[in-house]
Amino acid sequence: MITAESKPIDEIIEYIRPYRRIILAGCNECVTVCSAGGRKEVGILSSALQMAFMKSGRNLEVKEITLERQCDPEYVEELAPIMDQAEAVVSMACGCGVQEVARRFKHTPVFPAVNTKFMGASERQGVWAERCQGCGECVLAVTGGICPIARCSKRLLNGPCGGSTNGKCEINPETDCAWQLIWDRLKALGLEDRYEEIMEAKDWRTSRDGGPRRIIKEDLA
């Protein structure tokens, strides 16, 4: 899932200082799971913003709403009937949701209330670890299901650097060396020969440029 954490409230107050009426929009998906931007957080932030404005002698009207998914135009459309009640939108969704709202409502300023962090998996209650960087051409089949792009600090594709020590990464000794993990996993699976495979230079054009990675499913279009 996509993980996020709340922005400092002072930063959000600065965004909306010129306005008196805002929509505060949460999202029911990933940001709800990581307690950054779901219905509960919408209520908490709404009260905090109104209180902060009140302290400086101003009124802030907040229309609270939580959409099923802010990255989906079908649900973003639910904002249309209330858009004329607000001068700005504060979105508590991940960066995808914020951009989708901004794309739909071209004449209304849209501000993010969370910092989107990474695509991760839950390690334990309340703790997520980065597991994928959306490179567009997955190599997990070769690396025993452990991603060298998200989990190796240098994104190395053909074994560890010289700094790997006692199974830990030289960049942060508290972090496991991804290539140690990959080796251990391949060995446990009896697939050591995969370790010998030389991966060709990666085609980074499939990664993060907003273009070729667009996924189009004709049957859903």
Ligand code: SF4
């Ligand atoms: S190889 Fe690419 S797609 Fe696969 S997990 Fe790693 S970053 Fe994600």
Ligand code: SF4
């Ligand atoms: S020590 Fe391991 S994880 Fe860290 S940068 Fe080197 S190869 Fe990558």
